[in-house]
Amino acid sequence: MFKAELSDSNILKSSFDAISSIVDEVQIQTDSEGMRLDALDRSHITFVHLELKLSLFDEYVCDEPEKINIDTDELMKVLKRSKSDDRVIMSLEEGNFIITFEGEAKRQFKIRLIDMEYENPTPPDIEHPTKFEVPFSLLKDSINDIEIFSEKISLKVDSEKFTANAEGDFGDASVEYIHGEKIDTEASSLFSLEKIRQMLKADKFSDIAIIKLGDDMPLNLTLKMISEDGELSFLLAPRIETDD
Numbered sequence: 461m462f463k464a465e466l467s468d469s470n471i472l473k474s475s476f477d478a479i480s481s482i483v484d485e486v487q488i489q490t491d492s493e494g495m496r497l498d499a500l501d502r503s504h505i506t507f508v509h510l511e512l513k514l515s516l517f518d519e520y521v522c523d524e525p526e527k528i529n530i531d532t533d534e535l536m537k538v539l540k541r542s543k544s545d546d547r548v549i550m551s552l553e554e555g556n557f558i559i560t561f562e563g564e565a566k567r568q569f570k571i572r573l574i575d576m577e578y579e580n581p582t583p584p585d586i587e588h589p590t591k592f593e594v595p596f597s598l599l600k601d602s603i604n605d606i607e608i609f610s611e612k613i614s615l616k617v618d619s620e621k622f623t624a625n626a627e628g629d630f631g632d633a634s635v636e637y638i639h640g641e642k643i644d645t646e647a648s649s650l651f652s653l654e655k656i657r658q659m660l661k662a663d664k665f666s667d668i669a670i671i672k673l674g675d676d677m678p679l680n681l682t683l684k685m686i687s688e689d690g691e692l693s694f695l696l697a698p699r700i701e702t703d704d
Contacts, residue, residue, distance in 0.1 A: 461522075462490055462526050462550075462551060463521045463522075464495065464522075464549070464550045465548070466516070466518065467547055469543070470542075470664040471516070471690065472539055472542075473540065474661070474664035474665045475510055476532060476535055476536050477662060478659055478661040478692070479499070479508055480533055480536040481658035481661055482501050482508055482659075483508065483532060484502075484531065485532060486530060487529050487530075487578045487580075489526070490525060490528065491522055491526075492514070494514045494515075495510075496509070497509070497510045499581065500581040505697045506694060507581060508692075509691070509692070510690075511690065513690065515687075516685075516690050526552060529576045530571060530574060534572075538559050542561050545563055547561070547563065548560070548562075553570070556570040556571060556572060557570070557571045558570055586674075586677065586678060586695075588680060589645050589647055589673075590643050590645060590673050590674065592670075593639070593671070594637060594669050595637075596663060596666060596667055596683070597667070598635075598637055599660065599669050600663060601635075603624075603653060605633050606633050606635070607653055607657075608628075609632060609633050610628040610653065611653050611654065612626060612653060613625075613652075614649070614650050614651075615648065615649060615673060616646070617639070617643060617647055617671075618643065618645075618646040619643050620638060620639075621636050621638050621639060622671070623637075647673040647674045647675050647677075648673070649673060649674070649675065649678075650676075650698055650700075655696050662683060662692055665690070665692050666683035668684070669681055669683060670683075676698050676700060678697050678698060679694075679695070679698070680694075681696070
């Protein structure tokens with residue numbers, strides 16, 4: 461038997477708003493410790509990890525490990541129907557993932573599980589030279605500023621500040637944030653703006669973004685709940701510019 465109940469439907473809605481933008485289908489794994497998933501997009505550019513711990517749920521029962529193979533677009537269509545004050549209850553029943561919203565009314569949806577070839581992806585073991593925190597809202601605003609002129613974004617950090625900037629045919633944009641952390645080195649990489657935008661759809665998950673950067677290295681972006689009961693993290697390959 462599997463049953464998981466959350467008092468805040470925004471946790472799932474926010475998570476899968478980002479995840480469904482990156483991958484078409486996922487395998488959600490459940491056991492006695494909670495729910496998690498690891499997925500890699502088709503282009504092998506973005507890796508995503510979601511972990512929702514047992515302690516996050518108001519009620520959680522998982523008698524034996526389950527693998528829930530599901531189409532992320534179909535799941536997101538259902539999650540979008542949740543209201544902010546709805547409780548969400550998840551369960552399994554004969555090849556279906558059951559999602560129930562309880563609020564002003566009780567609404568139940570059955571999503572057919574899918575057949576999928578799945579090899580559990582693991583992210584590369586990367587030691588980034590820098591790690592710092594940025595307010596999530598500032599990072600999202602930076603993306604909106606940069607997109608005025610470019611589809612590429614340069615992220616840079618040094619001992620004093622974090623900088624996001626872009627150079628386009630019609631203009632340039634730059635955002636600076638004094639991070640106040642102890643960083644002894646300088647690092648910068650270039651990334652696809654659209655790929656980062658997909659990650660930042662998870663705007664209800666955390667107020668803080670933890671960033672790890674290195675020169676021409678993948679971006680590690682992690683969102684953690686204050687209670688540390690949940691984590692959503694991404695690893696994005698850099699754009700390598702070559703001279704023609």
